[in-house]
Amino acid sequence: xxxxxxxxxxxxxxxxxxxxxxxxxxxxxxxxxxxxxxxxxxxxxxxxxxxxxxxxxxxxxxxxxxxxxxxxxxxxxxxxxxxxxxxxxxxxxxxxxxxxxxxxxxxxxxxxxxxxxxxxxxxxxxxxxxxxxxxxxxxxxxxxxxxxxxxxxxxxxxxxxxxxxxxxxxxxxxxxxxxxxxxxxxxxxxxxxxxxxxxxxxxxxxxxxxxxxxxxxxxxxxxxxxxxxxxxxxxxxxxxxxxxxxxxxxxxxxx
Amino acid sequence: xxxxxxxxxxxxxxxxxxxxxxxxxxxxxxxxxxxxxxxxxxxxxxxxxxxxxxxxxxxxxxxxxxxxxxxxxxxxxxxxxxxxxxxxxxxxxxxxxxxxxxxxxxxxxxxxxxxxxxxxxxxxxxxxxxxxxxxxxxxxxxxxxxxxxxxxxxxxxxxxxxxxxxxxxxxxxxxxxxxxxxxxxxxxxxxxxxxxxxxxxxxxxxxxxxxxxxxxxxxxxxxxxxxxxxxxxxxxxxxxxxxxxxx
Numbered sequence: 193x194x195x196x197x198x199x200x201x202x203x204x205x206x207x208x209x210x211x212x213x214x215x216x217x218x219x220x221x222x223x224x225x226x227x228x229x230x231x232x233x234x235x236x237x238x239x240x241x242x243x244x245x246x247x248x249x250x251x252x253x254x255x256x257x258x259x260x261x262x263x264x265x266x267x268x269x270x271x272x273x274x275x276x277x278x279x280x281x282x283x284x285x286x287x288x289x290x291x292x293x294x295x296x297x298x299x300x301x302x303x304x305x306x307x308x309x310x311x312x313x314x315x316x317x318x319x320x321x322x323x324x325x326x327x328x329x330x331x332x333x334x335x336x337x338x339x340x341x342x343x344x345x346x347x348x349x350x351x352x353x354x355x356x357x358x359x360x361x362x363x364x365x366x367x368x369x370x371x372x373x374x375x376x377x378x379x380x381x382x383x384x385x386x387x388x389x390x391x392x393x394x395x396x397x398x399x400x401x402x403x404x405x406x407x408x409x410x411x412x413x414x415x416x417x418x419x420x421x422x423x424x425x426x427x428x429x430x431x432x433x434x435x436x437x438x439x440x441x442x443x444x445x446x447x
Numbered sequence: 448x449x450x451x452x453x454x455x456x457x458x459x460x461x462x463x464x465x466x467x468x469x470x471x472x473x474x475x476x477x478x479x480x481x482x483x484x485x486x487x488x489x490x491x492x493x494x495x496x497x498x499x500x501x502x503x504x505x506x507x508x509x510x511x512x513x514x515x516x517x518x519x520x521x522x523x524x525x526x527x528x529x530x531x532x533x534x535x536x537x538x539x540x541x542x543x544x545x546x547x548x549x550x551x552x553x554x555x556x557x558x559x560x561x562x563x564x565x566x567x568x569x570x571x572x573x574x575x576x577x578x579x580x581x582x583x584x585x586x587x588x589x590x591x592x593x594x595x596x597x598x599x600x601x602x603x604x605x606x607x608x609x610x611x612x613x614x615x616x617x618x619x620x621x622x623x624x625x626x627x628x629x630x631x632x633x634x635x636x637x638x639x640x641x642x643x644x645x646x647x648x649x650x651x652x653x654x655x656x657x658x659x660x661x662x663x664x665x666x667x668x669x670x671x672x673x674x675x676x677x678x679x680x681x682x683x684x685x686x687x688x689x690x691x692x693x694x
Contacts (some may be wrong), residue, residue, distance in 0.1 A: 195546045199539065203532035263530030270495040270526075271547050272519040446458070447497040 196281035204289045209253060217297025225305045232397050235310040239393045243386060246318055247325040247354060251346035254286050254329030259339040266447045279442045283330055283435060290322035310396035317389040320427050324385045327434030334441040353386045374409040385430040392423060448473045448595065448626050449494060454503035456489055463489045465650040476627040478637040481647035487630050491597055495524055520548055523593035527600045529584035533573025537564060537583060540572060544587055551591050558586040561612045577604050585613055595626045602636055614640060638670040648681040
C-alpha cells in the first residue's frame, strides 16, 4: 500500500498540473494580501475565490487523473497487490497533492503576512473540500467507462453544490418566510459540504451580525462545542461517504 | 496449471464468456485465437483478476484466484498497449515492480540488457516512444522468472530486431517448460512460438488441441489456411462442434 502510494505520489507531485495549481493559488493569495491590510477582508476575499474554484479544480483534476492512469491501474491490478490498495493509493495521492497545493499556495503568503483563526479555518476547509470533491470525481469515474461522461457528472455535482443548491435553499426560505426556519436552514446547510465550509468560515468573521436572526442563531450554534462537533462530524461524513462508495464500486469493477 | 471451470461473464446484455472450460498445462505454449470480440482478452483479464466473473472459477496451481492475490506472483503479463505514469522513470518503474514482490531476489535481466533499457533508466516514461514502452512491458513480464507468461499481442509495435530478440526469449522460456499463453493476429508468429491452438468463438471454445491436430482436421498443411478454414466453419454453422468431434 505505502509502496504504491509512494510511486503514485512521486508521479503526481512531479506533474505540471501540481506546480501550476500551487503557483496559481499562491498568486491569488499574494494579490489579495497586496490589496488589503485588513486580515478579515483578506480571508473573506480568499474564501469567495476558494469556495468556487477549489471544488471545481479538484473535481476536474481527479477525474482526468483517474482516466489518464486507467491503463496503469490495470497493470497494477495484474500484479500481486490487493485491489483496494491500488485504488486507495491513487485516491490518496490525488487528495494529498491537492491539499499540499493549498497548504503551500495559501500557507506561504500567510506565513509572510500573518494569519488569524479565520485564515487557518480557510486552509482546513480547503483541504476538506478538495477531498470531498476528489471523492465525488472518483465515484463518477468508477461508475462510468467514458472520460467525458465522468467529467460531466463531476461538473454537474459541482454546479449543484455550488450554485443550484443555494438557489433551492433561498426558494425554500422565501416560500416559508412566515415560519421559523433557523433549524431547517441549519439542516439544509449540513446537506451541502460547500455551504457548510462557507458558514464555518463566516462564523469566524464578524459579518454574521449582518445576517439577521438566522445569523445570530448560526453564531450561537457554531460557537458552542456541540455545534462545532456536529459540523465537523457532518464534514467528515461528506469526506468519507463518496470515497467509501467509490471504493466499493471499484472492488467490483471490470477493467 | 491454470484451470477454468464453467466461467461465465456478461457485459450488459452481451454474453462474452458462456460456461467456459479450459485447461492450461506447464510445458505447453498456447496460441489463443478468435475474431475480435470473441472473449480472448476477457479470458486473460479474468485470469489476471481485472475482470470479475459472474459465475465459475479459475484455479492457478491449486489456488483459486478469488480472494488471495499471491497467485499473480507466478504470472508475467505483457499488456497489448503499455501505459505508464508519465513522470516515472524507467528505473523507478522497475524498482516499483520489484517492491511489489519483495521475496523475489533473483531477476531475469536478459531482455533488459538485450533492449538496452539499463542505459535509459533515467528517462521518464512519458518521453518514450510506443515501441520502447512495449520493450519495457516485455522486460517487466520476464523479470521475475514467472512460471506462467501471458503475452497479449507481444510483437505489435516492436521493430524487427526487437521482435526477433523477444521471440528468441519466448522460445528459450518455452524450452524451460513454462506455460506460455499468446494472443496475436500475426499467425506466423503464433506458428513459430506455440504448439497448441485454442480457437474461441462467441464465448465458447471452438477448438483446443495441438497444431498438428488442427492441420489434420482441416486438411491443410500450413497453419494460416488451417486457421482460415476454422474461421469459415465458425461462420457457417454454430453446431460445428459436434462435427469436429466426429472427425
